[in-house]
Every structure is written in C-alpha cells, then in structure tokens.
Amino acid sequence: MKIIDTYSNFLKQIKKKLDIKNAYLHEPYIFNDDIANVKKAIKEKQLSTYGKYTNLFEKKLKKYVGTKNLICLVNGTSALHLAIKTLGIEKKDEVFVSPLTYISTVNAIKYCNAEPHFYDVDRNNLSINLKKFSAYLKKNTKIRKNKCLNIKTGRQIKALIVTHVNGLSCELDKLITICKKNKLLLIEDSAEALGCKFKNKHLGTFGDAGVLSFNGNKIITTGGGGALIFKQKKYIKKAFHLSNNSKIIKKFDVFHDTIGYNYRLPSINSALGIAQLNKINLFINMKKKLHLYYSNIFKNTEIKLLKPSENLKSNYWLNTIIVSNKNIKKKLILFSKQRNFNVRPIWKPINLFKHFKKNPKMNLDDTTYIYERALSLPSSVFLAKKLK
C-alpha cells in the first residue's frame, strides 16, 4: 500500500475511534484539584518567588526524580542557561550538542558565549549517534592536560549536551563512558523526559547536570516552569544563588555579590505543579495506551513509529513517525492539516540557521535523513482517554 493510503486509513480510523474534530499536538490535562490548588495559592497570596509552594514542589520533585540536588526555575531554558554557566563553561569553550533539538538547548550555549559543536543523531532514538561520535572524537580531538581539545580550532570542548527527544534516549551508560574517557562534562536536556527512566534511574540524574521543563505542552505543566538538577551539591548552591539575583541578605543590608538572574519559579506556578505531579503515573499510563494504539495501526507499513529501547521506561510524551519516502512529508502535513489533525514536522536542524552555519560539526547525514522524514503526531492525554 502507498504511504499516503496507509496514512489516510490511519486518519480515518483514529478520527472515528476517538470521535475528534480537532487534535492539537499536546494539550495540558487539567483536573479540578489543579484549579483548586491554584485558587488556594491565590487566596493565601502565595504567588511570587517568596511563596511557600515552590519549596513544596521542589521537595516532591526531588523524591519523584530521585535526587537531593534540584531547584525549580521559570522554564527549561533558564535551567539550561544556569546548567552551562554553573559548570564553568564560558567564552572560547565548545560544547557538543545535537542540531535536532529545541532552539533553547543551543541558545543557552551562546548565552554563555561558548560555541555549539554539532554531532549527528541516531535514527532510532533521535539522540546522539554513539558509533559515529566515537569515531569523530578519535579523528578530530586530542586530550591534553586532562582537557579535550578540538584539533582544528584549538579550543577546549568542555561538555556534551544530550537531548532526550520525546522521552527517548540513547544507551546512556555508553555515553557516560565516552564522556568520562574524553574529559567531557555531561548535561542532559530532559525537558521532555519527566517520568522516563533508563535502567530504573530517572533521566536528568545521570549527567553532571540535568534539566526538566513544565511548559504548557509537557507531560505535566506549571504554565511555564523548569527544574535544574546537579550531581554535586556545590553546584546546586551556586545555581540557586545565581537564580535569585545573587542576593545576600544581612541584618541591615541586602546586596548582590555578582551578576545574577531572576529565574526562580513563582509559587503560583508551583501550586499547579504539585497537583499535576500527583497525576503523572496516570498520564504516563494513558500515553502508553495511545502509543500502543498508534503502534498497532502502523505495524507492517512503510511508516515507522519510534519506540523506546528495552532499557528505557519512556513517558511516551510525543509519538513520532518516520516515513520511508522523503518526498511525502509535506503532503502528509498538508493532508493532516486539512483534516484538523495537527501533526508537527521535526525541528529544522539548527546548524542550517544562518547564525550557526559556521559552527563546527561532524557529518550530519542521519540528522538530514530524520529532518526529511519525521513527523510528530497529536499525543495528548485526552486522546488516550477516549480509547476504550
């Protein structure tokens, strides 16, 4: 069967089965207790960064994620910024990063005046292509005085950011071994991965730093919000200080000992987060149901649905398909839009933007392959709820 016929059948089936007119990519799922908690915060005037709910949300998140070192910030982007800054990455440093990620991951490197160095992705999980990356390191870098140097630019490559796209991941233990051997700090962009575990350990807790997002389109939401995780306590202290405008309060004076940022998550957002986090297991179960439904429809077709590896417990945040013929992607997008089924093409590779064109990169053939063929399907919890 032609791809377009397979896809047309899929749309007919899903619209009939789910009885939907319009499907957006990912809508928040709000219960009455979410609203009640926000109302409570308003009534108590616990609204801003001084309020009590951020501390409570942090306590709950630490327990859920399995870390002692976590702070909540205004969004995932600010968490990425502080992850990079706190780890001491600065001007003239390079950071390995995927070109197939949300723009914030790469912008955050530039906020610290460092340079993104693009690696290629793995077609099966949209994470780093470990085999290609190892070969690239051997040819293009050298270790001198415990530092990883880019042979061509002479600059130090201080860190690698891995993005866990859609709640998928690479074989993280292998990546950690590569990073250790090559003197690279590891930062996990787990913005999309709350609730995901690799070998029973939460994503975002493997690296030197990890980042979460609670934006409106994520598995749980605080409106806007994010969290920053560090392996070492000393970094969380430093990041907290920076996020709080580097404020020091003395008995008769308030002062700021360095340039800081107003990045703490307000209490009103945390009040919503607390109620949402109570439902995360329910959300994951529902989303798994939707994933299995999609998976069954695309079985034995030319459309491949990306699936988590055996070692990964995914949150099934977004379902992404790869079509076998690159010329069909635009047709499928138009076809879906006409039927109010809002699919999203995968991000345009960031190395193609004019301001990143000159940045160092390896051969990015697999990134191009995915860019030309990948589409994400509506994956909201409410769709799963309609599956009987």
Ligand SMILES: Cc1ncc(COP(=O)(O)O)c(C=O)c1O
């Ligand atoms: C992979 C990735 N990184 C970073 C972010 C930034 O998070 P935020 O929107 O909370 O700033 C997002 C999502 O929004 C994302 O999907």
